[in-house]
Structure formats: structure tokens, C-alpha cells
Amino acid sequence: MNYFPDEVLEHVFDFITSHKDRNSVSLVCKSWYKIERYSRQRVFIGNCYSISPERLIARFPGLKSLTLKGKPHFADFNLVPHDWGGFVYPWIKALAKSRIGLEELRLKRMVVSDESLELLSKSFVNFKSLVLVSCEGFTTDGLAAIAANCRGEVNLGALERLVSRSPNLKSLRLNRAVPLDTLQKLLMRAPQLVDLGIGSYVHDPFSEVYNKLKIAIQRCKSIRSLSGFLEVAPHCMSAIYPICGNLTFLNLSYAPGLHGNKLMKLIQHCRKLQRLWILDCIGDKGLGVVALTCKELQELRVFPSDPFGAGNAAVTEEGLVLVSAGCPKLNSLLYFCQQMTNAALITVAKNCPNFIRFRLCILDPIKPDPVTNQPLDEGFGAIVQSCKGLKRLSLSGLLTDQVFLYIGMYAEQLEMLSIAFAADSDKGMLYVLNGCKKLRKLEIRDCPFGDAALLEDVGKYETMRSLWMSSCEVTLGGCKSVAEKMPSLNVEIIDECEQMEFNLDDKQKVDKMYLYRTLVGHRKDAPEYVSIL
Amino acid sequence: MVFEKDLNLDATELRLGLPGSSEESIRISNKRALPDMNDDSGVAAAKKCDQETAPPTKAQVVGWPPIRSYRKNSLQTKKTEAETGGMYVKVSMDGAPYLRKIDLKVYKGYPELFKAMEDMFKFKVGKYSEREGYNGSEFVPTYEDKDGDWMLVGDVPWEMFINGCKRLRIVRGSEARGLGCVV
Numbered sequence: 001m002n003y004f005p006d007e008v009l010e011h012v013f014d015f016i017t018s019h020k021d022r023n024s025v026s027l028v029c030k031s032w033y034k035i036e037r038y039s040r041q042r043v044f045i046g047n048c049y050s051i052s053p054e055r056l057i058a059r060f061p062g063l064k065s066l067t068l069k070g071k072p073h074f075a076d077f078n079l080v081p082h083d084w085g086g087f088v089y090p091w092i093k094a095l096a097k098s099r100i101g102l103e104e105l106r107l108k109r110m111v112v113s114d115e116s117l118e119l120l121s122k123s124f125v126n127f128k129s130l131v132l133v134s135c136e137g138f139t140t141d142g143l144a145a146i147a148a149n150c151r152g153e154v155n156l157g158a159l160e161r162l163v164s165r166s167p168n169l170k171s172l173r174l175n176r177a178v179p180l181d182t183l184q185k186l187l188m189r190a191p192q193l194v195d196l197g198i199g200s201y202v203h204d205p206f207s208e209v210y211n212k213l214k215i216a217i218q219r220c221k222s223i224r225s226l227s228g229f230l231e232v233a234p235h236c237m238s239a240i241y242p243i244c245g246n247l248t249f250l251n252l253s254y255a256p257g258l259h260g261n262k263l264m265k266l267i268q269h270c271r272k273l274q275r276l277w278i279l280d281c282i283g284d285k286g287l288g289v290v291a292l293t294c295k296e297l298q299e300l301r302v303f304p305s306d307p308f309g310a311g312n313a314a315v316t317e318e319g320l321v322l323v324s325a326g327c328p329k330l331n332s333l334l335y336f337c338q339q340m341t342n343a344a345l346i347t348v349a350k351n352c353p354n355f356i357r358f359r360l361c362i363l364d365p366i367k368p369d370p371v372t373n374q375p376l377d378e379g380f381g382a383i384v385q386s387c388k389g390l391k392r393l394s395l396s397g398l399l400t401d402q403v404f405l406y407i408g409m410y411a412e413q414l415e416m417l418s419i420a421f422a423a424d425s426d427k428g429m430l431y432v433l434n435g436c437k438k439l440r441k442l443e444i445r446d447c448p449f450g451d452a453a454l455l456e457d458v459g460k461y462e463t464m465r466s467l468w469m470s471s472c473e474v475t476l477g478g479c480k481s482v483a484e485k486m487p488s489l490n491v492e493i494i495d496e497c498e499q500m501e502f503n504l505d506d507k508q509k510v511d512k513m514y515l516y517r518t519l520v521g522h523r524k525d526a527p528e529y530v531s532i533l
Numbered sequence: 534m535v536f537e538k539d540l541n542l543d544a545t546e547l548r549l550g551l552p553g554s555s556e557e558s559i560r561i562s563n564k565r566a567l568p569d570m571n572d573d574s575g576v577a578a579a580k581k582c583d584q585e586t587a588p589p590t591k592a593q594v595v596g597w598p599p600i601r602s603y604r605k606n607s608l609q610t611k612k613t614e615a616e617t618g619g620m621y622v623k624v625s626m627d628g629a630p631y632l633r634k635i636d637l638k639v640y641k642g643y644p645e646l647f648k649a650m651e652d653m654f655k656f657k658v659g660k661y662s663e664r665e666g667y668n669g670s671e672f673v674p675t676y677e678d679k680d681g682d683w684m685l686v687g688d689v690p691w692e693m694f695i696n697g698c699k700r701l702r703i704v705r706g707s708e709a710r711g712l713g714c715v716v
Contacts, residue, residue: 077596134601204641205648230607233639235649254607257639305608307598336598363598394599420597445596 006031010039019044038062045069046465048086048110049490052520053094064103065129066095070110072468072514073418074443076134079470079512081496082111083527089116090525096123104129111137156182164189173197176230181209187216195225195249202233214239227251227277234262244269248296251277253303264289275299280306280314280336287319291326299332304363307336314363317344324351332357340397341369345379349386358383359394365421368398375399381406384414394418404428408435416441426453433460443468451478458485466516477506479513483533490522491515491533620695626654626672626703637695643687650674654703661687671706 013036016022026036042065045051057063070086088110095102102124112135120127156178163169163186172190174183176199183198203210223243232255247270252258258266259281267273267286273294280302282290290297300323302315317340324330324347331354340362368375376397384390384407391413395403399422407414408431415438422428429449432442433456442464450473461467461482476493483491494512522532620638633653640646647658659670666685667673674686676698683702686694 074596076601077599078602079596202639202641204645206644231639233645235645235652253604256608257636303600303604304598307600307605307608336600361598365594365597418599420599 006035009035013039017042041065043067047516047518048088048091049523050465050516050518050520053091055520057094057098057100061100063100065106066091066102066104067106067108068110069108072443072466073109073441074445074468074470075109079445081494081527081529082136084494084530085523085525085527086110087116087525088112089119092116092119092123096120100124101126103127104131106131106133107135108133110135113137114139160185160189166190167192169193171195171225173228175199180213184209184213184216187213187220191219192222193220194222195227196220196223197226197228199228200231201229201236202231203236205233205236210236210239218242221246223247225249225251227254229255229258232257234258234260237262237266240266241269245271247273249273249275253277253279253301255279256281256305259283259286268293270294272296277301277303279303282315282319284315284319284322287315288322288326291322294327296329297323297327298329300327300330301334302336303334304336307363314338317341320344321347321351324348328352329354331355334359334361336361336363338363339367339370340376340379341371342374342376342379342382343369343371345376346382349379349382353386353388355383355387355390357392358387358390359392359418360396361394362396365396366398375402377403377406381410384410389413392416395422396420400424401428401431404431408432411436413438415439417443419444419447421446423447423449426450429453430456433457439463440465442466444470444472446471448473450474451481454478455481458482458489461486461489461515462517464517466514468512468514469510470512472510474510474513475506476504476508476510479510479515480506480533482515488517488519489515490518492526493531493533494529495531496529622676622698622700624650624653624701624703626656627705629654635701637698642691643694646686647674650701650703656703663688667706673704673706674701675704676701 009032013022013025016025019042022036022040026033037059039062040060041062043056043060043063044067045056046069048068048070056066068088068091070088071080071084074080075084086109088107092105096119103126105120105127106129110132112132114137117138120130159178160182163172169190170193172186172193172195174186174197178186178199180200180203187193187196203213217239220243224246226240226243226247226249229252234257237258244266250267250270250273252263256279259279263282264286267276267289270276271293274296276290276294276297276299278286278301282302287302290300302319304314306314315335315337317337320333320335320337320340321344328351330352333355334357337360340360369379376395377400380393380395380399380403384393390411393407393411393414393416395418401424404423404427407417411417414436417432417436417439419442426449428447429444430453432439433453445468449469454469454474455478458481479491479493482489492514493510494514495510497511526532621634621636623632624635625632635646635649635653637646640649643661651657656672657670658672658674659667661667666687675683676686676694677700678684678697679699686701689697
């Protein structure tokens with residue numbers, strides 16, 4: 001029973017913005033459910049196949065911003081065929097037919113056809129923002145429908161005029177095709193920029209253009225985020241120094257041309273950095289400079305510059321230890337390295353108990369601690385024990401069932417876990433499923449987990465968004481069993497080699513299985529090689 | 534520097550073979566052979582010209598390391614760009630204990646190149662004249678061309694120079710006097 005009129009409650013709910021909180025509010029009572037659903041403007045759908053557009057529209061008539069995610073995470077690494085699914089068209093079609101005044105659409109790992117983009121551009125009068133992350137399926141024709149001013153090749157004159165007319169322009173990212181004198185002119189017209197991406201930065205430091213550029217850059221006192229440098233002349237980076245002191249985000253992960261002393265000098269100017277994305281050619285020494293300079297650092301991502309090479313230009317455990325010691329606010333890590341030791345991980349765990357995301361990728365996936373030749377169980381164990389707020393973890397290196405015992409015991413807040421080439425037996429997976437109460441996404445490849453682990457507690461999967469298992473020991477029979485017991489799950493077998501067609505033996509091992517909870521049953525758009533059990 | 538760690542190379546040998554191919558084999562390797570979808574992701578051949586030893590051959594595992602295709606692709610372009618025309622060249626200076634490497638492609642002309650070399654080795658290139666070379670300088674930039682001859686830097690147009698230059702050497706002025714003579 002309500003003691004306040006609905007409008008008052010609605011006003012109160014306006015202050016509740018997180019999706020989790022709004023979901024909780026809607027479960028309190030029927031009245032609150034009703035008020036909440038009419039006032040909800042932003043909806044997040046983590047798996048586009050868990051619900052249908054029609055039901056979304058029916059429940060939230062006031063929808064303004066929709067976030068949709070499609071393919072499973074491992075699709076990023078070519079483990080999911082391109083036409084597996086995640087098509088946005090049916091969503092746009094349904095929304096267009098309805099009275100929803102969509103203003104923003106954010107998509108991740110969805111297939112976005114030119115047709116969908118065209119329909120989108122025609123259907124919503126107040127549409128403001130389209131964000132595509134890791135999507136595919138469209139061409140510049142499709143994008144042209146959205147952004148009427150930009151067609152085909154970069155028209156530099158038009159770009160300059162566009163920037164001049166846009167006093168509120170906050171973010172500008174350029175590719176290689178934009179020459180230096182255009183960059184300089186754009187910056188002169190947009191000193192209010194907050195986010196700048198420079199494509200090509202190669203020039204003669206003795207030229208007039210370079211001098212003009214230096215002046216233009218100095219005027220851009222609002223720039224907080226800098227990225228790009230796809231092509232770069234390292235000795236011209238000094239022009240950037242004047243704005244480095246204000247940067248909170250620096251993304252040099254596409255700039256292999258920047259390394260050694262020039263890179264270190266640049267970083268030494270970035271004292272306020274909170275997020276740094278870099279290539280491993282920075283080396284351990286360069287990470288030492290980061291540790292000394294960037295005391296506000298919260299997020300570090302170190303990408304491999306030579307993923308398949310013999311590993312000369314890379315980082316090791318030393319760099320990570322240095323950063324952990326120098327940057328106490330570090331809470332998010334993605335680190336590709338040549339090797340890691342238990343001792344280093346234990347030190348990192350002690351130095352940085354605040355990790356929310358810890359993703360370590362040792363390039364050789366089953367490499368032990370090179371000093372002791374032991375698995376990395378103890379090291380990762382220290383991380384989960386120390387970092388009580390850990391929500392996301394990716395493991396690599398030589399690992400036995402023991403590390404999963406630790407994870408099950410200590411990782412109470414863990415929501416997403418990625419495992420590859422690890423464990424000795426089903427026990428590993430069972431420790432995780434039994435222990436991690438908040439687990440939402442579990443993705444596993446090349447581990448010896450079989451039916452016994454899969455079937456131990458099928459009810460658990462209804463509490464999670466999804467489970468991915470590829471190149472493991474689960475069989476067709478095991479997967480069928482899950483599907484039978486849990487009608488609220490879609491259990492998909494992805495079989496590109498079409499071996500299942502000829503051999504329907506339940507004992508057959510399944511190459512790729514993806515299961516997820518859903519309210520709307522089997523999807524109708526699956527390609528031939530996907531069987532939904 | 535590249536070889537800063539003295540690790541036992543065997544123990545730290547980078548291998549991407551499927552589990553079961555290393556000494557510490559801990560799981561049954563009864564997985565079906567995965568179709569290799571990574572045909573365009575690079576070959577495990579010696580790429581870097583400064584490598585002393587050939588890298589060990591590796592089986593490339595699908596989807597490993599876990600980086601997105603567009604990142605892999607952007608790195609591939611960087612590699613192929615660097616390989617054509619031999620743009621990375623060694624630079625030695627008389628009296629310096631070790632050599633350096635520079636990428637000729639990032640410079641648009643001789644002044645830029647000289648500035649970079651001056652920064653790197655802490656010296657000054659003198660004024661160039663067609664007639665007398667770098668007469669009067671303590672150090673003189675020279676390069677080895679495709680024919681194996683040692684030439685004075687600056688005589689030929691820039692494009693021609695970077696296409697022909699195999700390595701650079703900064704020579705003491707006293708030794709370079711012979712190169713400065715024209716005709």
C-alpha cells in the first residue's frame with residue numbers, strides 16, 4: 001500500500017539510476033513495479049536472446065535508451081562463427097513499429113546491417129546517439145544514413161566546416177587520412193575538445209605546420225583523453241607535452257611506433273593519468289616510469305605488440321610488480337606478458353587489494369612459474385583472497401584444480417570468469433560453480449571438464465547469464481540432459497564441422513556449447529550448424 | 534634494451550602448442566584437431582632483423598592469445614610496413630659501445646634524420662655543402678648503400694637515399710676527409 005501518490009514515488013525513483021537498483025525496486029510490490037516500469041528510461045539487456053523486443057516494449061513504454069549485447073565474449077577471438085546470431089534488425093523493426101521515442105541505442109557484439117541503420121535513421125525523431133562496440137555487418141553506406149554529413153571519403157573541407165559549426169563538439173577522432181595541416185586547423189576551431197584521437201602524426205619538426213600545430217595543441221586545455229598515433233614520428237611528441245598534465249585517459253595501444261625513451265618522456269608528463277592503454281614495447285622499464293609518475297592510475301591495459309613472435313619486446317612480472325607498488329589506486333588490469341611468477345602475484349595482491357578486474361594473459365597459455373616451475377595456483381589464490389571486491393577474473397599459465405578451490409572459497413563477488421587450458425579434472429569446475437554465488441558469466445575453453453561437472457547443479461545456470469564451454473569433455477548426452485531438466489535455458493551446440501549430423505551418438509564430445517537463460521524459448525534465427533537442444 | 538633478462542632460454546621458451554606437447558603434460562589430449570582459422574594472422578618465421586636466433590616453431594592455436602582481430606590486423610600492417618625497403622637500419626658511431634636502430638621511414642628529410650641522430654648520439658652534424666661535404670665537422674654521417682659502398686649522407690635525393698641505405702655510420706671527421714672530395 002502506498003502512502004504517497006504515484007508521482008511522488010516516481011520522483012523518488014528518478015534518483016535511482018543503476019539498473020540493478022531499479023530492478024530491485026520493481027520487485028518490491030505490484031504498485032512499485034507499475035510505477036517503476038512507466039518511469040524507466042534506460043534498459044540494459046545483457047543477452048539479446050533472453051527476452052523479446054515485444055515484451056520489452058510492452059513493459060517499458062517510456063524507453064529512451066536501450067543497450068543490447070549479442071554474441072558471447074569469445075566471439076572476439078574468432079571462436080564463434082560470424083553468422084551465429086545477434087541480429088539487431090528485429091529489435092529496430094519492433095521499436096520502429098511501436099510508439100517508443102528511442103533516443104539512444106548501444107550495441108555490443110551485434111550484427112548490424114545497412115538495412116537496420118537505414119530503418120533506425122528514419123524511425124525516431126529524437127534519436128541522438130548510436131554506440132557500436134565490436135559490431136559488424138554494416139558498410140559506410142549504412143553509416144551515411146545515420147550521419148548525413150559524412151559520405152564516402154573524408155572530405156577535409158567539409159570536416160573543417162563541420163567542426164567550426166559545432167561549438168559543443170567534445171570528441172574528435174581522426175584516422176590516418178587526415179593530414180597534419182587539417183589537424184592543426186581543426187584543433188584551432190575546437191579548443192573545447194575533451195577527447196582527441198590523432199591518426200597520423202608524422203611530420204618535419206622544422207616545418208611551419210608543426211609550429212602552428214604546437215600552438216593549436218596548447219590551446220586545447222580541456223583535452224582529457226588522447227588516443228591514436230597510428231603513425232607517429234617519436235621526436236615530435238614534445239608538441240603534445242603541454243596538454244599531458246591534464247590527461248586522464250591515454251590510449252597508445254595502436255602506436256607501435258612509440259617506444260623507448262620518447263615514450264617514457266611522454267608518460268613522465270602525464271601525472272594525472274587514471275587510465276593507460278599501452279603496447280608491451282613499453283617494457284618493464286617503461287612500466288617503472290608509469291609507477292613513478294602516474295599515482296592516480298586506476299586502469300592499466302598492456303597489449304602484445306608481437307602476439308606470435310619470439311617475445312623480445314615484451315613485459316614480464318617485473319613490470320606488473322612495479323606498477324602495483326607505485327599505483328595504489330589500481331583496480332582494473334589487462335596484462336599480456338611473457339611470464340608470471342607466484343611471488344610476483346602474491347606481491348601484487350598485497351600492494352593492490354582493490355582490484356575489480358584482473359585479467360592476466362601469459363602468451364604461452366600453460367607456462368608455469370619460470371623460477372620455481374610450479375603452477376600459478378598460489379599466485380592467483382593470493383589475488384582472490386586479497387581482492388575482496390573482485391568482479392572479473394581471467395586466468396592463464398599452468399593451473400591445476402587447486403586454483404579453482406581458492407576461487408570458489410574466496411571470490412565472493414566474482415561475476416565473470418574466463419578459463420583456458422587449465423585444471424586437471426571436473427573438481428575444478430565444481431569448486432567454482434559451488435563457491436561463486438554471484439557468478440553471472442563463465443567461459444571455458446580447452447579444459448578437462450565433462451558431464452559430471454556440467455550436470456552436478458543445473459539449477460545454478462538459471463542464476464547466471466550464460467555458460468560457454470569449448471574443446472572440453474562434455475558430451476552431446478550431457479548437454480541434452482541439461483536441456484531436458486531446464487526448460488528455461490537454451491542449450492546451443494555450435495557444430496561448424498557438421499560432425500553431429502553424421503554421428504548422433506550421445507557419447508560424442510561437443511566442440512562448442514553455449515547455454516543461457518531465457519524467457520522466450522528457442523530463438524528462430526539460428527543458422528544450420530547451431531542446434532538448440 | 535631488448536636482452537635485459539638473463540633467463541634460461543629453454544625454461545622460458547615461448548610455445549603455443551596444444552596441451553600435451555610440452556614436458557609438463559597434465560591433461561589428456563583427445564581433442565579433435567581444430568581447423569586453423571588463423572591463416573592470415575602471421576607466420577611463425579623470423580621477422581625481426583635483429584634476432585640472433587630463429588624463434589622456435591609454434592602451433593598456432595585458434596583464438597589465442599585472446600586479442601581482437603582488429604588489433605591483430607593493425608599490428609600486421611605495422612610489421613609489413615617496416616619490412617619493405619629495409620627501413621630499420623643500424624646506426625653505429627665511432628667510439629660508442631653499442632649500435633642503435635632507427636626507422637628511416639618516419640623522417641621526411643635529411644634535417645629530421647640528422648636531428649634524430651644528434652639526439653641519439655649526442656653530437657652535432659656540421660653544415661653540408663656539395664663541394665666539401667661536412668668539412669669542418671668532428672663527426673660525419675655516412676651510409677652503406679646497396680652495392681656495399683660507403684657514401685656520404687646528403688648527396689642524393691631523400692627518397693633515393695632511404696631506398697638505398699642499408700646501414701648508417703657516424704664517422705670521426707678525420708677519417709671522413711676522403712669522402713668529402715668531389716670529382
